[in-house]
Amino acid sequence: MQDYPGKTAAAEQGWLKAHKWLLLRRGSQLGILAVFLLGPMAGIWILTGNLSASMTLDVLPLTDPLLLVQSMLSGARPVVSGVVGALIVLLFYALVGGRVFCSWVCPVNLVTDLAAWLRRRLQIQTSARLSRNLRWWLLGLVLLMPIATGVMAWEYVNPVSLTHRGLLFGMGWAWAVVAAVFLYDLFVVRRGWCGHLCPVGAFYGLIGVKALVRVHANGRERCDDCMDCFNICPEPQVIKPALKGQGQGIGPVIRDINCTNCGRCIDVCSKDVFRFRIGGERASPGHQADRGRQRVAPG
């Protein structure tokens, strides 16, 4: 069988340990989806609405801040429950990492992860070059549209909300958008949607600029350059400074706002280089003590 990221880790430390964060993440993604689906499918209404705005047990409002901002930019007056919901969401992701939304909640991640997995398995190498900064341009566009047109134009095509809303309220042709994202990720650009274009992810990345939960490359001196973490990571550029920056005096914490805290680097590393930590660099760079204090905070 061909080589794939995490093969060594699975062989040395067991399959379960090499997939721990992946399993937790799938549990989170599917669990959240299941609680949403309990309403329309089984009549058990714990959560109503969708990821754009929801109400939990009639008390906890949650609102997508990006959508609320678009709504307000179009000239609409906000409502207290909507604002409170958006603040709760902002606070949560500001603490656990903005792009935790992407890897632990967003339903499109299931699709793009599948495309990435197939890409590795089928060894599809072709990849058009596309700047990862395009997402910032698109985020600007998303915010400009309601001002320029008075309409929340992005929501007509947003794959994130189309997918989630489709699962709960009826897909229509949204499945075609999902298929387009899948095929684009599979054949055109590696991690093309989530890693290059998605303005929703870009926005959540901004929220998490000061996040407390981070992946630390505390064991970076053990790194044997197997490249598994780079190969599995949806945003591989975020790893390099923390993993290889010791010489330049860069700390071991992955600080890039594009890190999704998916934890796959932790899974696939057979040398236990990475772990989740809460807070800043308490240990001096490169120090691997403090093992007992590793903490997790799944979305």
Next chain:
Amino acid sequence: MNSGKNGKPIDRRQFIAGVMKTACGVGMIGLGLGLYSRQASSLPAAVLRPPGALPEADFNGACIRCGLCVRDCPYDILHLGRLGQAVPTGTPYFIAREAGCEMCEDIPCVAACPTNALDHELTDIGDADMGLAVLVDHESCIAFQGLRCEVCFNICPIRGEAITLDMQHNPRSGKHALFIPVVHSQPCTGCGKCEEACILDEAAIKVLPRHLAKGKLGAHYRLGWEQKRAAGGALVTPDAEHRYNLPEGMHYDHAGRGLIEDGGAPIPADPLDTLNRKGGL
């Protein structure tokens, strides 16, 4: 960000060219998105918004497409537009013929809305304006055939206000009345119960968006009798009273009473009574 791929420095020229290239590409996407969203924002006339919905142009900016109104509707009449449908994607609507709005007093759909797309200032469901019922087809509505129906009149949640029955002579039978439903635009909320209940295969009364349903009198029109009432008297020289060539002691009232004998009662219905009266005409 002052070095490109392979660490080669990017000069200003390259940087500006790169930015312009991206800006043009993103601009094209924006143009496409803007044009598509304009197309996709038009609401078919058969589709109604929940109570309190902002005017359509504002609604498509304010609504975040969460479906909380759909879930909080106790009668499950609301749907969210799906991609590919003629309704703007993700926005709530109902179709009156399938199920009209039940006009809940506490308006739960509005209370659930996190954005004022359904305006929270709507607190009295009687002020809702989802559309306006119009008796669009006088040819198929059976009331015009002289048949008793009045289902739209009776189902109306504000019975007797939004729809009244106008009794007219039935020229076919010569002796019956036509009970013609007449919609009054001011009290009608456009809930759609009349359209839902219409007994025809295709409803003769339909709820339309108000701008399609209402006519508008030119602003220059003055209705003389209203002007007269407001002013407390005629504003122009009154016409000279018409003189009838009537026998002495008689006059004629246009506005209903007809021939009147001065100092006496109106002419009785039976002419013999008048002829037999002492003194005659």
